[in-house]
Every structure is written in C-alpha cells, then in structure tokens.
Amino acid sequence: MGSPEYIKIVEAIKSKITSEEIKPGDAIQSENLLCDEFNVSRMTVRKGLAVLVNEGYIYSIPGKGNYVCEPNLDSYTLHFDEMMASDKKGEEIRLIEVNVVKPSYEVGFNLEIPENKHVIVVKRVFLSDGQVKAYDVKYIPYYRGIPIVEKEIRYATFPEMVAKKNSIFAMTKKLKIKAISAKDEISQILDVMEGDAVLVVEQKLLDEKDHPIGWGSMYFAGDDSGLEAVASFD
Amino acid sequence: MGSPEYIKIVEAIKSKITSEEIKPGDAIQSENLLCDEFNVSRMTVRKGLAVLVNEGYIYSIPGKGNYVCEPNLDSYTLHFDEMMASDKKGEEIRLIEVNVVKPSYEVGFNLEIPENKHVIVVKRVFLSDGQVKAYDVKYIPYYRGIPIVEKEIRYATFPEMVAKKNSIFAMTKKLKIKAISAKDEISQILDVMEGDAVLVVEQKLLDEKDHPIGWGSMYFAGDDSGLEAVASFD
DNA sequence: TAGTGGTCTAGACCACTAG
DNA sequence: TAGTGGTCTAGACCACTAG
Numbered sequence: 001m002g003s004p005e006y007i008k009i010v011e012a013i014k015s016k017i018t019s020e021e022i023k024p025g026d027a028i029q030s031e032n033l034l035c036d037e038f039n040v041s042r043m044t045v046r047k048g049l050a051v052l053v054n055e056g057y058i059y060s061i062p063g064k065g066n067y068v069c070e071p072n073l074d075s076y077t078l079h080f081d082e083m084m085a086s087d088k089k090g091e092e093i094r095l096i097e098v099n100v101v102k103p104s105y106e107v108g109f110n111l112e113i114p115e116n117k118h119v120i121v122v123k124r125v126f127l128s129d130g131q132v133k134a135y136d137v138k139y140i141p142y143y144r145g146i147p148i149v150e151k152e153i154r155y156a157t158f159p160e161m162v163a164k165k166n167s168i169f170a171m172t173k174k175l176k177i178k179a180i181s182a183k184d185e186i187s188q189i190l191d192v193m194e195g196d197a198v199l200v201v202e203q204k205l206l207d208e209k210d211h212p213i214g215w216g217s218m219y220f221a222g223d224d225s226g227l228e229a230v231a232s233f234d
Numbered sequence: 235m236g237s238p239e240y241i242k243i244v245e246a247i248k249s250k251i252t253s254e255e256i257k258p259g260d261a262i263q264s265e266n267l268l269c270d271e272f273n274v275s276r277m278t279v280r281k282g283l284a285v286l287v288n289e290g291y292i293y294s295i296p297g298k299g300n301y302v303c304e305p306n307l308d309s310y311t312l313h314f315d316e317m318m319a320s321d322k323k324g325e326e327i328r329l330i331e332v333n334v335v336k337p338s339y340e341v342g343f344n345l346e347i348p349e350n351k352h353v354i355v356v357k358r359v360f361l362s363d364g365q366v367k368a369y370d371v372k373y374i375p376y377y378r379g380i381p382i383v384e385k386e387i388r389y390a391t392f393p394e395m396v397a398k399k400n401s402i403f404a405m406t407k408k409l410k411i412k413a414i415s416a417k418d419e420i421s422q423i424l425d426v427m428e429g430d431a432v433l434v435v436e437q438k439l440l441d442e443k444d445h446p447i448g449w450g451s452m453y454f455a456g457d458d459s460g461l462e463a464v465a466s467f468d
Numbered sequence: 469t470a471g472t473g474g475t476c477t478a479g480a481c482c483a484c485t486a487g
Numbered sequence: 488t489a490g491t492g493g494t495c496t497a498g499a500c501c502a503c504t505a506g
Contacts, residue, residue, distance in 0.1 A: 004494060018404040018442075030472065041496045043277070046473085054288050057403070062473045063503035071402040073391050076409055078312040078463045157307050168305040169291070170252040175310055178460040179413035179433035197431040199413035208252075226412040229312045238475060264491065275477045280492085296492045297484035472504070478497105485491070 005040045009048030012038075017057055017068055024070045028058065031066075076229035080175060080201060082136075082157045082218070090129045095154045096189075097123040100142055107139045110204065110215040118142040122153055122161065122216075125189060135189045138203075138216030158203055162214045166207050176202040177227065182219075190221040199226065239274045243282030246272075251291055251302055261299045262292065310463035314409060314435060316370075316391045316452070324363040329388045330423075331357040334376055341373045344438065344449040352376040356387055356395065356450075359423060369423045372437075372450030392437055396448045400441050410436040411461065416453075424455040433460065 016022045029037065034045040049066060052058045060066045084091065103111065103119045111119065119139045126134040138158055140146065145164060147153060153161060159168050178200045180186075187194050198219050205214035220226075250256045263271065268279040283300060286292045294300045318325065337345065337353045345353065353373045360368040372392055374380060379398060381387060387395060393402050412434045414420075421428050432453050439448035454460075 006494080018401050020401050032472080041498090042473095043497090044495060047494085049473095050284070060473060061504090063505085064472065066473080071393070073393055073402070074313050074315045076312040076314055076407065078310040078409075079308050080310055080463075081308045159305070159307055167252050167254050168307070173310065173465045175312075175463040176460050177411055177433070177463070179431040179454070181429075181431045195415075195429055197413040197415045199411070199433075220413070226410050229314070229409040229411070231407040240475080266491080275479090276492095277478090278476060281475085283492095294492060295485090297486085298491065300492080469506085470504100471506105473502095475499100475501075477499080480494100480496080482494075483492095485489100487488085487490105 005038060006044050006048035006051070009034065009038055009040075009045060010051045013048070013052055014057060022068050024068050026068050027065045028068065072231070076231040078175070078227060078229040080227060083155065084126050084128075084134065092127040093154055094125045094127065095122070095150055096125055097121065098148055098150065098153060100148070103139065107215065111139060111141055111212045113141055120146055120148060124154070132189065132191050132221060134218055134220050135186060136216070136218045138214060140214045158214055158216065159205060162205055166205075166213055170208045171213070172206040172210070174204045174206065176200075176204075178202065182221075186219050190219060192221050196221075201227070239272065240278050240282035240285070243268065243272055243274075243279060244285045247282070247286055248291060256302055258302050258304045260302050262302065264299055306465070310465040312409070312461060312463040314461060317389065318360050318362075318368065326361040327388055328359045328361065329356070329384055330359055331355065332382055332384065332387060334382070337373065341449065345373060345375055345446045347375055354380055354382060358388070366423065366425050366455060368452055368454050369420060370450070370452045372448060374448045392448055392450065393439060396439055400439075400447055404442045405447070406440040406444070408438045408440065410434075410438075412436070416455075420453050424453060426455050430455075435461070 013028060022028060031042055031045050031049070035042050038045065049058065053060065056069055056072060058066050059069055099121050100118050101121050103113060103115060107119060108115050120142055122138045124136045125132055126136065138161065140162055143165060147161065147164060159171055159173065180198050180200050182190060182192050182196045182198045183194050186198060187196065190198065192198070198221060200217050200219055202217045203215070204212055207213050247262060256262060265276055265279050265283070269276050272279065283292065287294065290303055290306060292300050293303055333355050334352050335355050337347060337349060341353060342349050354376055356372045358370045359366055360370065372395065374396055377399060381395065381398060393405055393407065414432050414434050416424060416426050416430045416432045417428050420432060421430065424432065426432070432455060434451050434453055436451045437449070438446055441447050
C-alpha cells in the first residue's frame with residue numbers, strides 16, 4: 001500500500017476497537033511489541049498512537065501502557081452559524097439599533113459590570129426572502145475605540161465585534177440553548193404570535209481571564225429553524 | 235523551566251498568535267529556522283507544531299510552510315448529557331413504554347425502513363424531585379437480540395440501546411435542536427400547558443455506512459432546562 | 469529489577485513549491 | 488535548484504510502574 005506506516009498502525013488498531021476485539025479499558029500492545037509487529041521504529045509507532053490519542057480512541061498511562069478509551073457519549077460538535085449564510089441570495093441583515101446605554105440589571109449581571117458603566121447594544125434582524133428568521137441582541141461593555149459604525153457591525157459575528165480589544169484566539173465562547181414563549185418585543189420583531197415557541201441561543205464571550213466581554217441572545221422564529229450538531233469517531 | 239522543549243515552542247508560537255503579532259494567513263518560521271532558534275532537533279520542532287495543528291492554531295502546506303489558521307467562529311463543543319445526571323439524589327427515570335410496533339410514516343422515513351418492518355419504541359420520563367423534567371421517545375429498527383428487557387433499557391443512553399448490534403465507536407450521532415409548542419401527548423406527559431414552549435433535541439444514530447440505526451426526540455420542559463456548549467482555543 | 473511510556477537527537481530520503 | 492514540510496530510523500536517557 002502507498003499509505004505511510006504510521007497510518008497502517010492507526011487503521012489496524014482502530015479496526016480492533018470498532019470491531020470490539022479490544023474493549024474500553026483494555027490495554028493495547030506495548031510500543032515495543034508494536035515496533036516488532038509492524039517492523040518500524042518506535043517513533044513511527046508513537047506517531048500512530050498520537051493520532052489515536054487525538055481522535056479519542058486511546059489514552060496512555062506513563063510507565064504502564066496505552067489503553068482503549070471509554071466512548072464519549074455526550075460530546076457533540078455544534079455548528080452555530082451566526083451569520084446564517086447571509087451571503088446567499090434572498091438573505092438580508094438589517095441593523096435596527098446601535099446605541100450606548102446604561103445596562104439593565106440582567107445585562108450588568110451577565111457582563112459583570114457596575115450599572116453606571118455604559119454598554120453598546122446592537123440589535124439586528126436576519127431575513128430570508130423578506131421573512132424574519134431571527135432577531136439578535138448583543139451587549140458589549142463600552143470602551144474607547146469600539147466599532148459603532150454601521151458598516152463595521154452589520155455583517156460582523158459577535159466575536160468580531162469584540163475583537164478590536166480582544167484577540168479572537170484568546171476568547172472563550174459559551175452558548176446556552178433554550179426554548180421560550182414569544183412576547184412583547186420578541187414576538188413583534190419576529191412577527192410571530194404571542195406565546196409561540198422561540199428558540200433562544202444565548203451567547204457569552206469571555207476573555208483569557210474568564211471575564212465577560214460580550215453577552216446577548218439570538219431568537220429564532222419558526223419550527224423549521226433549528227441547530228444541528230454532529231459527533232462521530234474520526 | 236521544567237517543561238519539555240516542544241511545549242516551549244508551542245507556547246511561544248501560541249502567544250505570538252493570541253497577541254496578534256502574527257495573523258491568520260501569515261506564515262510562521264520554517265521548521266529549520268525554528269530548530270536554530272530553539273536549539274532543538276527538527277523532530278522536536280515538528281512535535282510542537284503537531285500540537286498547534288491539533289489545537290487548530292496552524293496548518294501546513296507541504297513544500298511551502300506552516301500558516302496561522304483563520305479562527306473557527308462557528309464551531310462549539312456541545313455536551314448533551316442524555317441521562318441528565320440520573321445518579322444524583324432526587325433524580326429518577328421512569329420507563330413508561332417499551333413496545334414492538336409498526337412505524338408511523340415519520341418514523342419509517344427517518345429510519346429509512348419500509349412500513350411493514352417493525353420497530354422498538356422506548357418512552358421514558360426523567361424526573362427531578364418528583365417533577366417531570368424531560369420526556370424521551372426513541373425508535374430502533376427491530377432485530378433479534380435487541381434488548382427489550384426493562385433493566386437493560388431504563389438507564390441506557392440511546393447509543394447504548396443500539397450498541398448490541400453496532401459498536402459505539404463506529405456510530406455517528408446527530409442532533410437537531412428546535413423549539414416547539416407543547417400539545418397532546420407531550421404537554422400531558424411533561425405536565426405543562428398546551429402551547430408552552432418546549433425544547434426538542436432530535437437524535438439520529440447512523441452506522442458506518444450512514445444508514446440510520448436509531449431515531450427519536452427528547453422534550454424538555456421549563457425555561458431553566460437548556461443545553462450548553464463551549465468553544466475556546468486550547 | 470525489567471518493562472513502560474515521554475522526550476530528544478542527528479541523521480536520511482522523499483515529493484513538492486517556486487524562482 | 489534551494490528550500491519546504493512528511494516520513495522514518497536507530498539510537499539515547501528519563502521517570503514511572505509493579506512485581
């Protein structure tokens with residue numbers, strides 16, 4: 001075969017695990033035995049094992065050996081596309097408010113700032129073929145130099161809005177997903193009935209010291225708009 | 235410092251990226267230059283770079299060099315704990331139905347089976363301090379040997395129910411998250427008003443050939459029950 | 469004490485890129 | 488053609504495990 005030696009090792013062990021020839025908690029052969037079995041150097045064996053560690057198949061205990069992981073049943077990769085493919089035809093984003101305001105109790109609490117410190121509020125509506133699909137409200141602590149120019153904000157993701165002061169690479173992003181009944185502002189803007197079910201994605205951005213640097217929610221109208229997540233082993 | 239050489243390289247490059255000294259798309263020093271700079275062998279440099287590749291900081295183009303990645307704005311790790319910490323005090327799971335039935339159109343469509351093939355339906359209710367927190371309905375194509383004994387099903391996650399025939403390691407799991415208005419069976423079982431907002435997590439399990447081997451939904455009552463997802467760089 | 473995994477070296481050859 | 492990253496070797500020394 002043309003594939004590298006370390007890939008052959010990866011595939012051999014992976015198939016032993018997926019076929020359940022070896023089970024979670026079992027040890028695999030020692031690195032030296034694998035060297036003999038595949039006729040390769042130890043660095044090559046270790047390169048293969050490193051791949052398996054990264055993909056969540058095995059873990060190692062120094063001085064003891066390499067072991068098969070328990071499968072991760074509860075972990076998924078969620079793709080939350082904030083801009084909702086806004087470059088597609090028929091898709092449109094409207095900026096309905098950008099303001100400097102005093103924080104409400106809820107906003108102050110979530111951004112961990114005193115009530116006399118100002119925040120920027122950004123409200124946007126996402127449309128598809130003229131129909132409102134989502135309503136987005138975001139709060140960012142005010143600081144000199146924060147972009148409040150429409151063109152800098154309208155098509156920006158939440159991390160991008162905050163990125164002037166904090167590197168995106170140094171941010172932690174958190175999501176909470178809930179279902180609420182639409183009322184007041186939300187039902188009006190989403191153009192749904194009071195009481196209709198609305199999917200809420202609450203987003204919080206934290207800096208490297210776990211201090212909040214942005215907070216807000218996105219509200220999705222309609223049954224067809226949902227989020228998707230995937231998990232697999234490879 | 236006591237940390238290994240390759241970790242020093244990782245930290246040095248990582249801090250250049252988070253401080254935006256080098257930006258997405260920029261090349262980093264060649265491996266040979268890094269060898270000189272850190273006074274280590276090329277394998278040690280490559281070990282450090284491999285860590286950065288795995289963590290999503292850099293990617294490499296053979297023959298050209300290593301480059302800083304665009305930050306991943308839309309990818310999150312979602313922890314969907316199916317059993318809702320059912321080992322905690324006050325938590326309880328009730329199995330309300332296990333049956334072999336003919337599939338409805340919706341079930342047959344999602345499991346990609348003909349309507350004359352039978353399916354197992356499993357309905358469970360999750361309680362906390364006597365209060366209904368979630369209602370779970372799952373469908374699995376019927377086959378000989380499928381566990382339909384209460385004790386094998388009651389505390390099993392969805393992948394575990396299906397795992398008799400398919401290895402968990404070979405499965406792909408998909409989630410869809412939606413908000414709906416409660417009605418009929420769902421509002422009755424969740425003990426909420428008709429029309430109340432309910433969070434729905436639809437789960438589909440696929441085998442290695444992408445054929446569905448399980449489908450169903452979990453319905454969450456109340457505003458306080460939500461899902462959480464996190465994303466960060468490291 | 470024998471065996472294990474973790475780190476590291478100094479070399480080699482390869483396919484590929486780009487002037 | 489010089490430089491790049493990708494694969495691989497045959498050694499070394501280390502801390503740790505477990506009999």
